[in-house]
Amino acid sequence: MRIGDRLIGPDHPPLVIAEIGINHGGDLDVAREMVTLAAKAGAECVKHQTHFVDDEMTDEAKSIFPPNADVSIWEVMARCALSAQDEVALKAHAESLGLIYLSTPFSRKAADFLESIGVLAYKIGSGEADHLPLIRHIARFGKPVILSTGMQTIASIGASVDILRASGVPFALLECTNLYPSPPEIVSLRGITDLRAAFPDAIIGFSDHSIGPEMALAGVALGACIVERHYTDSRYRKGPDIACSMDPAELRHLIDRSREIHTALHNPKQRTAPEEDVYRFARGSIVADRDLEAGTVLAEADIWARRPGNGEIPAYEFDALIGRRLNRAVTRNTQLKWSDLD
Template identity: 45%
Template sequence: MSNVITIRGRKIGVDYKPLVIPEIGINHEGDMKKAIQMVNDAYEAGAEIVKFQSHIIEDEMIPAAGNVIPGNAKESILEIMSRCALTLEEEKELKQYVESKGMIFLSTPFSRAAANHLESLDVDAYKIGSGECNNYPLIDHIASFGKPIILSTGMNSIESIKKSVEILEKHNVQYALLHCVSMYPTPYDKVKLGAIRDLEQNFPNAVLGLSDHSIGNYTCFGAVPYGARILEKHFTSNKNWPGPDVPISLNPVELEDLIKGTEAIWQSLGGSKEIQREEKVTIDFAYACVVSIKPIKKGDKLSKDNIWVKRPGTGEIKAGDFERILGQTAMENIPVDTQLSWNMVSK
């Protein structure tokens, strides 16, 4: 059996359709009305799950973070997160609302306090972002809860990921590893989908996926044949809304396309080159068979002058046997436009 993780009854692995995670993240900018609208829009697009971020500022960063400006923003990380952080009560309300729609609530804790808060809400699983992939104390703390963990691996080498995986396996938790490139947006030539194979070779117990920051759905579609069964993309209801992640986010129409497209690609994988039973009805009209193209008398030799190949494919002697029948003798009179059978010709 392939590696599988189960979140709220949803099985995720090679044998199951991909799970698309719309990351609302902080695209709500601290506005609950926006957060609810994005949940609704993701649901209407067919999403099974939505992901947020959990920020408890005083446990996550020190005041010096006010001097650090992310590459995809114009204000400090401290200002962004302070403005966008939801209250603990708002996160509780969001979780209840998401689950009332039959969806899975997922969130990324960025601190020990945030992880403890999510655990108090009895979340089903945890997402750990790329920035925390080598935050081994936090990974150890989250893994101690015993819940499934989805870990993004941007900005990390195989060696640093190995230490994280050792922690996850020590706690015997189900886990997935997402290839990720922490560039916003990620140019297509920097996505490097081959890294998914590296993760597969180095971490044979992991479910695999892609957390993608490139524009559009192309790279997620391309990741499915590499074995990715979790596809994570930033999501917004409106690309005109403000927010550092909005420019790389999918809108509802794009999200629906991603969900349908990844499932279609997954369904089409595997198999071998063989004629399928369902192709028979097409064979009947598409194949050509050997037919007479003029009246043939008993004793005549068969040649390209009196036989050829024509549709439909319902005759006994297919076009592939045309050369084999040339030069044989007609054993009976054969009218024009008759499909030949083997008993009409000499052995």
Template identity: 35%
Template sequence: MKQIKFGNREIGNYREPYIIAEIGANHNGNMDLAKEMIISAKEAGADCVKFQSWTPKSLISKEEYQNNQVYNDSKKKHFGSLKEMVTKYALTDEQHRELKSFCDKNNIEFASSPFSVEEARLLNDIGVSFFKIASMDINYIDFLKEVASFKKPMIISTGMATIAEIETAVNACKEAGNDQIVLLHCISIYPPEYEDIHLNNISMLRNTFNMPIGFSDHTIGTAIPLASAALGACVIEKHFTLDKDLPGWDHQVSANPMELKIICEESKNIAKSLGNYQRTVSEAEELKKEKFRRSLVVKRDLKKGDILKKEDLTAKRPGTFIAPDKMEYVLGRELNTDISEDAILKWENLY
């Protein structure tokens, strides 16, 4: 499997997951809020904060603006027209550079999803470690090839995509000379029904494409992203907000700082606990055997010369002498000394 690094961090299945706090447009066009969110994500333990890079012209057509389409069922969280929201939430080139510099100073990775080649070029110019391709663009093959041509790692979300579409996207990137690809299992509903999440797709994608597989989460809470860690997800992307009641598209399905901290801390613990397929007994468990296992004990007073029978023996703690699974080597043996009731039987007690 191809070695992939985001900055200095190596990415791989069943390792400590790389946690992306998806700020997206949750900064609401406010740079002070964006910086506050970056600091909060860092304090929660996230490896990266990710934004979204578009202009009012690069993402949505004039006709769509005229229809004033609503991209979220939570209408009460909207303000004004679609064009007003897209315009307010768009980051300028200078704001991109300012946020990247701020992230560098605070030792957290800056990333963004470009929605046009021009924005991808901007992100490449300011030095992102990887590109994130949104689910909506998995079938935008020319765009994928353009981004792949930068020869930087690519994260591709698979929401709404069939296996055939995922395969086509992967092959397009490889044809452009880039095989540094991480796929994210994703359900592009905000939030999805639990029965529609299909976390087992993480394993399916891993087996199908033989590459690092992560999870882009749109559920509410922490349970599902943590479950993805138990399935070996290499990346966990979770929408992030400081206040779920703020106006905007994604605040309601985002993790707050406490939830993000839980995801960051517990996913790392889960990764450590996965271990490997080889059955091992730790040193701590070996020591515990002496206290918690049993040894053979005589059930009544016995005399020297008595022949041991099964009804003469039971097993009790501690486990430091003759183990009960060695009873067959004891039965029929002659005692070389008297032994009192409830005494632990020792090999030296036998001829």
């Protein structure tokens, strides 16, 4: 799939998405600074969350308290949502720094707004992973869709995938665990390979809510083409997602290490040119293990393999010498040659 000029897939370095989300606490200046620091850390893509609370929730949400907050989910989003005008400014700032700007719409109104300001693709969060009418609505825009699959099974995500397939839009599925932060006891790295097996036509990635970069990097080693993590300018900031957020230094680490892992992941199993000098001394050559007379019929006890490997007969030919007759006398540790054998 392609987002703007960025190709995404197994043949390309993983796209690391720095999710600002609501970590700015509703402050545009803070959000801008987060984007600036992400760009300086080498980010290609930042992601926001677009919340129009009146279209996203009903009044019942005012009595629902998420496990990572001490106020209702309504109050969290009301406090942290940027205005439409502020989001336009944030998008412009990100794009002025050469970044891809993505956002997750949490309502139909939010999706329509993002389409009106020209986002290049859509991220659908795990909470909306089975919101079929919203997925259908977004798919009609004809742009790439990245869908997190937290709290879903392979079976339950099928209907959403069917909508994306039928629409013809390129799409990615991200393995995800929706606890903030997620301990390793419930993170499913296997979910990456399970999704790939079940949906071979999808780009597969990993949306990580654990602490530290280890799970995300392991996801890259399993072939994740997209890695998404929450991001903040400082972990000393307050907010419901700060505990599982990376700072600019960790973002830089994740970008660099994920590219290295991607490179190594595609190297075939073979002896490389830089290893040749090591190969010459590290392997063994067949030698006499004791003084041997001409005419000796070689037995296992007569020969061995010792470094360096610059002899004519390598260690892996050991069995081929058993039962062969020496045509000259040799002393212990003499490197044998094929011409020494009848």
